[in-house]
Amino acid sequence: MKNIQANIRHLRLLKKLSQERFADELGWSRSMVGSYEEGRSEPPIERLIDLSNYFNIPIDILVKNDLRRAKDTSFIQIGTKRVLFPVTVNEDNEDLIEIIPAKASAGYLEGYDDPEYIEQLQKIKLPFLPTGTHRAFPIKGDSMLPVKDGSFIVAKFVEAIGDVKSGRTYIVLTKDDGLVYKRVYLPEGDEENVLLSSDNKAYQPYLVSKENILELWEFTCCINTQEYDEKELKLSSIMTMFQELKVELEAVRKF
Known part of the structure; x- marks a missing residue:
């Protein structure tokens, strides 16, 4: 020992x-x-x-x-336990991030607080990441277009719900739904819930109790594992353009 x-x-x-x-x-x-x-x-x-x-x-x-x-002494709450959550480093003292494989993502709800489960995950080095604890999570479905099914979201661990920035995107681990990637809003006057919203408007937003949330990871970057075809690239570019022009479009509407 x-x-x-x-x-x-x-x-x-x-x-x-x-x-x-x-x-x-x-x-x-x-x-x-x-x-x-x-x-x-x-x-x-x-x-x-x-x-x-x-x-x-x-x-x-x-x-x-x-x-x-460990590069810091941050803790995460697991039930009634506060567990030290060290940043993984390699022999050269370089930050590594764990990858949650798509096939094993369903088991993350059961294994997220199990050191043996986390230890056996594959790890990669992304030298451009900011400081903090990061993991890479697989994305399923089309609820957060233009992020493609099969992509990975690299996200930074958030220690408390109070640190959430309303309107940003997060990987959210809940007791009921497991892992989801959503835009998180803090409803005004509601201290008990957060609103999870998809960028694909075909999916309706829904409330989740803060007590139901086990982990939060803030979006850092996206890793696409498939090429975009020409149509998708155009759609992605158009969506990005409109998002960037949102303020200007709203200003024009007032005249």
């Missing part, structure tokens, strides 16, 4: 605690903390439970992951 000795010291220092103060918080002796951090002994299951409860981090993450490789 080489990771655990490094993780104990790393997490203790993040909390700015001395070994003595940390030992007092856990009801341990200072020599016990020193022994675990220096690798002279390994904590038994009872001590691992103490650590898990104190840091609110599952035991398997404490044991299997080197948390020093």
Whole structure:
């Protein structure tokens, strides 16, 4: 359990605690903390439970992951647990993003909070991404045209619903619907729900309870896996042009 000795010291220092103060918080002796951090002994299951409860981090993450490789100390809420969510890096300390394969996207609802599920996902490097934790999600259907079926949306993890920017597009994980890619609006005067809207107006917008939302990922970029044909390119260009001219068209309408 080489990771655990490094993780104990790393997490203790993040909390700015001395070994003595940390030992007092856990009801341990200072020599016990020193022994675990220096690798002279390994904590038994009872001590691992103490650590898990104190840091609110599952035991398997404490044991299997080197948390020093995390680039930040952000946490995500999973049920009543706050779980450390490290940015994955490779041997050269470069950011990697996990790819949710299309065939496995249905299982993301069950596996999103399982470190073993996340660990086995394929990873790629996209050096142009801004800082933060990113994943690539498969897109199904035509509800968000011109984004094509089979494309991947690369999105940045959003820590809280309060950080949502109304009108932007997000990957949303809900208890009822699993993964969806929608434009998210915050209805005025409604503190309990968000409005999910498709760019393809053939699909009706709908309300989702904030309590039903498990994860939010803000759009960063789109990766198309298929070529556009000539007709689609024209349609995409026209749609983009009208979206950009929306303000001007509304201004003209007033005259």
